């Protein structure tokens with residue numbers, strides 16, 4: 836008798852069906868087009884930013900593992916549970932060892948963002964911006980970010996006007 840195959844992580848199925856098309860089976864993305872999951876600070880750090888990227892999608896310049904991408908990811912259209920599962924999966928695979936995300940943790944940003952008037956995009960930008968400021972304060976810095984931050988600030992200003 837052969838041992839039963841290890842149960843697939845529920846997030847793995849979602850990754851294979853949805854994320855893999857762009858971020859690739861290896862999670863390395865495609866240079867200049869799709870950013871990597873491997874080595875991504877966005878996967879490892881602030882949960883609420885990561886959750887919002889899947890709720891609202893992401894567009895415009897973003898620096899991932901030292902490289903800048905300027906493309907578009909559509910909103911995932913996934914449920915709270917599915918977002919929790921796929922993010923828990925990526926945070927514990929592709930070389931990451933970050934904590935799990937629960938469906939409850941997805942529920943809150945989904946609800947608060949719905950109640951706010953501004954678009955998901957500006958919310959994601961705002962969080963990215965705050966995250967960057969935090970990184971700065973923590974001494975994390977590299978050259979391209981100065982320009983990025985200015986653009987982020989500009990978009991937030993425009994969207995809030």
Ligand code: HEC
Nearest residue numbers: 853854857870871875877893894895897904905906907908
């Ligand atoms: C249609 C292609 C596409 C699909 C499908 C897609 N992404 Fe993305 N993703 C992108 C692009 C492009 C960006 C960068 C957007 C930008 O330049 O602003 C991105 C950015 C990200 C980021 C932040 C940067 C990084 O690489 O860490 C994460 C995390 C992420 N995606 C996770 C996912 C997950 C999880 C899924 C599946 C639920 C998924 N993506 C599905 C194209 C895609």
